Amino acid sequence: MENENIEKHTHSEEDQHYKLHRAEVLLAKLQESESRLQLAIDSTKLGTWDWNRERGKVYWSAECKRILGLRAEDHISFQEFLERIDIADRSDVKDKVREIANGSNEGHIDVRYKVRRFDDDSLRWIRIQGTVFVENKTLTRFIGTMLDITDTIQAGERNALLAAIIASSNDAIVGKTTEGIITSWNNAAQKMFGYAPEEIIGESVMKIIPEDRKEEEHYILSKLRNGESVEHYETRRRTKAGQLIDVSLTISPIKDDSDNIIGISKIARDITERKQEEKRKNDFVAMVSHELKTPLTSILLYAQLLVKKSTKVEDTSFLNMSTKIEAYVKRMISMITDYLGLSRIEDGKINIQKTHFALKPLADEVMEEARLISSNHTLEIVGRESVEVFADREKMRQVLINLVGNAIKYSPLGGPVTLGWESALDKLRVYVKDEGLGVTPEDQTKLFQRFYRVNDDDRQNIAGFGIGLYLVSELLRLHGSTIAVDSKLGEGSVFYFHLDPKIS
Template sequence: MNSVNELKDSVLQKEELIAAMQLVEERTATLKAIIDGSDDAIISKNLQGIVTSWNPSAERIFGYSAAEMIGEPILKLIPADRVDEESDILNRMRAGERVNHFETKRLTKNGDLIDVSLTISPVKNATGQIIGISKIARNITFLKQAEEKSAILNAIIESTDDAIISKDLNSIITSWNISAERIFGYTAEEMIGQSILKLIPTDRHQEETMILSQLKKGERVDHFETKRMTKHGVLIDVSLTISPVKDKAGNIIGLSKIARDITDRKLDEQHKNDFVAIVSHELKTPLTSIRSYIQLALTKVKKQQDGFTEDVLTRANAQTQKMGMMINDFLNLSRLEEGKMSLNTSRFLLSDLVNEVIGEARLFAPSHVIACQRCPEATIQGDREKLGQVMNNLLSNAVKYSNPGTAINIYCDREKEKVKISFADQGMGISTEDQQHLFERFYRVADGHAKNVSGFGIGLYLVAEILKLHGSEIRVHSEPGKGSVFSFELPFEPVAFSAVDASV
């Protein structure tokens, strides 16, 4: 009976041993799967610093295979100037300490230095004796690079003179730099979590809706000039550049806004415009008188058949006409800046205005061949004086930038319900880069040949603005050395289409 019981106990012990062995194997397999599947390098070494295990991520991060590293000293991965770290780590491990998230640098097989975060633990046997060291190494190179870029970006944001503000898609402010505090008067604590509408005057709230709508489409807003309110209730002029902020998937999650205080610039512009307006008004009255006297003298001289005096007075009359055009440009510029330019519309014949403009141009540019090649008998609805100024400026520019003796042709072509009016010269032409800025206020072409041409850079700006008021736009087609063609379109009422030659 005893032998039977002993046999049963023996079988039971064997079964328990087999079960325990199976559990160990399962746990070992699970642990191996975790180690092999980890994105971190998991390395074990003995107390002499010799590598005893090396997982696939260790190979991916450091470039060495397990066969190349097992049995080798861990110093193979440590830069010469950091060898002392290993001694310190070993001493701490022997004392039973654990090292958490120790950031340092290690060397790859290719000789590259990478940033790593180390978590190091002692490995103990059943009696608690330390027999080795387990090390988990995470590659944080990209994280460090991102932190460095972030630090540089933060330094730029905090040192810039512009307000840099971020907000979510509900217009709630999420960041606020020092310059935002200086410009608007509010601290970051006062503004973060508040609506951006706190800065926007009531009569401009619709701007925020318009900006959000544009940015939600992924579009950027550049140099949008408007007004904003400071903490003290003062309205200031600002130029806004606003960009969408996107996540990794490309979804728009917020907005970044750069606000530049342009109040001083606007004041300077206003003072300049006031000065120009005053001077232009003061010049216009005496110039009108001078021109009247010259025209009276011309009438008298023609009767006396004094050829020399008539020629001199004709030239003087042309110069007063040029000066009158210049004064009108300055006056219109001033009105534009103040938002006071309006149209005095009427119905008039296009061919009459073209002939009139050509006749005037021939007075101050007798050395050029100016002609209208074709012009429909069409009625235009618009501001005759201002459209005449557009044509005068385009003709004047064509004269200034082309050589004497060359032709300047005007074409009027019907295109459906519009007439296209073109001014073609045989001048020096305009580069593609200059064409992009040609209609900006005070812009002058920097080309060497153009430097000797007089002007203030406002003629083409006024052309573009007057045409905008008429619902049109100015276009240019040009190549350096091949002349230029400026054109615009206007709606018209046909009378009778015929080729009217204005050269007669």
């Protein structure tokens, strides 16, 4: 009997130890589960709150207090919280709370509204999700979460505004992948190109690109994949009806938060009407220039004849006047030649006929003509007489006349003007140097744009149309060269370019 009692007592102790161990394991798992839950809550920036009828107070987590602009030691009642709700939302929220308080059923709520922070009174959007617990038809507990959704709301508003701007824009706005597949297509794109969104989205952008422009799209895509943008690129595109239209494109890469390129945005502006207007203007200028050039050529011949006859007249003023007439007629012919050249370049009708020719005789012609319009400049030619170049002689004459003429014009106080050339590796560097007004670094970047003129007090009385340097730039481009400038304001300028030489 005694053994049986000992045995029962031993089993009872073992059973208690097992239950205690089991309870400890369960408690440890519960604590681990709570820790994981807290980590999950912290990672989502969720605040938690808990109202208990027995306790009569509201527990606000640290994240809730941060959202509401409270310090860690601050405590507020539910009523104080309600008073911080924006006045526009307050009555609706209070009605909802009253409905919950008077209710007899458990349930879930999910509401969004604005609150004013306690610390700086700033307005923040929050989302409240909670569960109501009821016992014996009485509200006993109300727990839930709080999340600051201000950034999400504002991002949504910005996206809605951006979508409205895109939809109402007069410019075609097209989204595409880095492979050129169209992903978005606004109303203006439909109007411009004739394709409805359902017809074109998912298709390659090559569908609206003419055959002779396919390669430029590959070039543009390669630049964008490298993170570069393309601005005001003028080209042509094909509509659904097969019509070619002139467009100006601004194309940018679309990047995610990690700066990865995830797409391409293209804005296209129809400039067909502008191009047609420019063509009409150029045609008119070309026609007028041509009509003027014919009589001026005759006047020049008569002026040159007068100069020859004047050398036999004792009165030197007669020779001076005849020489001036010749100089001004040549200047007018040079301007008209520039206008005609500009028109031909824009129409793509200018031809380059390269030959080998000696540079020195051409330089002599250019400087001789320059002497007719300048009396207080020292004109100098520097370079080996044996040098020949491979270029279009007449186009090079036009380039050098413009550069030397500019050097004289923008050195109003006189001084030296040098036309020279020198070897530069396997090229010949041709330059025109002056000690005139000089150009700022900012203006240097725009000098070779069509119709661009430096606007300052020193130049306001100097005549010009801003086409000479543009023409120089284009003629050299057609030769496979580029014009460049080194200049300091008040010290002068050096304009230079490179040609293929032939040393005889």
